[in-house]
Amino acid sequence: MLFPTPRLTANDERVLAEIDAAREDLRLAVRSTPAKWTDGLRRFLAADAVAASNSIEGFRVSTVDVADLMDGERDVDVTEENRDETLAYQRMMTYIQSLHEAPDFAYSKGFLNALHWMLQGHHHTRRRPAGQWRPGPVYVTDARDPSIASYTAPAAEEVPGLMTELVDRLNEDDATHPVVRAAMAHLHLVSIHPWADGNGRMSRSLQTLVTARSGVLSPEFSSIEAWLGRPGNTWEYYRVLTARGATYLPDQDVGEWVRFNLVASHQQTQSVQRRLERSARVLVELDRxxxxSGLDQRMVTALHDVALSGRVRRARYEHAENLSRQQAQRDLRDLVALRILESVGRTRSRYYTPGESFPAEALDAARTPFALTDPYA
Structure with missing residues (x-):
């Protein structure tokens, strides 16, 4: 038995309507913005989702470092463990991103186990297998005292049947709103806890896929993983999850969980809208x-990355502007000579940050914080 989808209140329906309207506005804004600029935002959002979801599990890599690792940079100052976890999650999410418009797609137990192998295959052992249901019990321990189980998942022998029920539910063409449907998919999977490890990230990535399959926005723009990874939100995420009880009790009202996810979707959409607007303001200042200054217009791409993320690497600029390695190096050297950029590090580890002559107006536009509203307030 799975959790029943709760009945929505009039307030919930209003918030869902606001999410739909905001996502449609965002879709139109993305379509009307040159891909050259939205590609940078996609890259940031994908990296931010990976960094945030991994941070919930204790693997802490900054968004800018995740972006560099996703670009194939090798000389990034992170531990081997954090590098492995980042790249594994990134590979899985890249596959998920490719599925949001895939025709003839269906959920299956084999598909979910394959995703789990992408995420956890580098940890595979006989006792803790990857890509297979767990062979024994699993517990979620209390963050303050690991000797206490805050949640005990269903017995291992119940997992195959529960996962069959979940896959059937995912493949149903019902009238549930995609945001609610995705939130329930997350709750079902994390509560069943079908694998020995990696259940949290698998549940969050499944929510991302179910949301994206609704067809409004691609996964980078619709995922709430970055929102969940903010410290205060992570605490609330755990609180709402543990409110379901210390054992698997599906016959209960999970309306609080759904409302938590509606806030997350609403505020993450606000955040992406604000970032797109911020990117446009920065671009205006850099164009001016x-x-x-008589700079070649292509150099704006490198300056735009620096303003928004704090740094740029040669390979990233080279790829974004389709330049030769020598041309990209020459442009960046010229910007360093003009003190617009400052070079940090050597050879393959080198990156570029704002120099003393970097336009202050662009940095001000990039660094001005934005506010998010609570749709239930």
Whole structure:
């Protein structure tokens, strides 16, 4: 038995309507913005989701470092463990991103186990197998005292039947709103806890896929993983999850969980909208600066990355502008000579940060914080 989808209140329906309207506005804004600029935002959002979801599990890599690792940079100052976890999650999420418009798609137990292998295959052992249901019991321990089980998952012999029920539910063409449907998929999977490890990240990535399969926005723009990874939100995430009880009790009202996810979806959509607007403001300032300074327009791409993420690497600029390695190096050297950029590190580990002559107006636009509203307030 799975959790029943709760009945929505009029307030819930209003919030869902606001999410739908905001996501449609965001879809139109993305479509009307040149891909050259939205590609940078996609890259940031994908990296932010990976960094946030991994941080919930204790693997802490900054968003900018995740982005560099996703770009194939080898000389990134992270531990081997964090590198392995980042790249494994990134590979899985890249596959998920490719599925949001895939025709003839269906959920299956084999598909979910394959995703789990992508995530946890590098940890595979006989006692803790990857890509297979767990062979024994599993517990979620209390963050303050690991000797206490805050949640005990269903017995291992119940997992195959529960996962069959979940896959059937995922493949049903019902009238449930996609945001609610995705939130329930997350709750079902994390509560069944079908694998020995990696259940949290698998549940969050499944929510991302179910949301994206609704067809409104691609996964980078619709995932709530970055929102869940913010410290205060992570605490609330655990609180709402543990409110379901210390054991698997599916016959209960999980309306609080759904409302928590509606807030997350609403605020993450706000955040992406604000980032897109911020990117446009920064671009206006950099275009003006480039015109006044006589810089080649392509250099704005490198400056845009620096303003928004704090740094840029040669390979990233080279790829974004389709330049030769020599041309990219020459452009960046020229910007360093003008003190617009500052070079940090050597050879393959080198990256570039704002120099003393970097346009202050662009940095101000990039660094001005934005506010998020609570749709239930």
């Amino acid at each position: 600066f480039a015109g006044q």
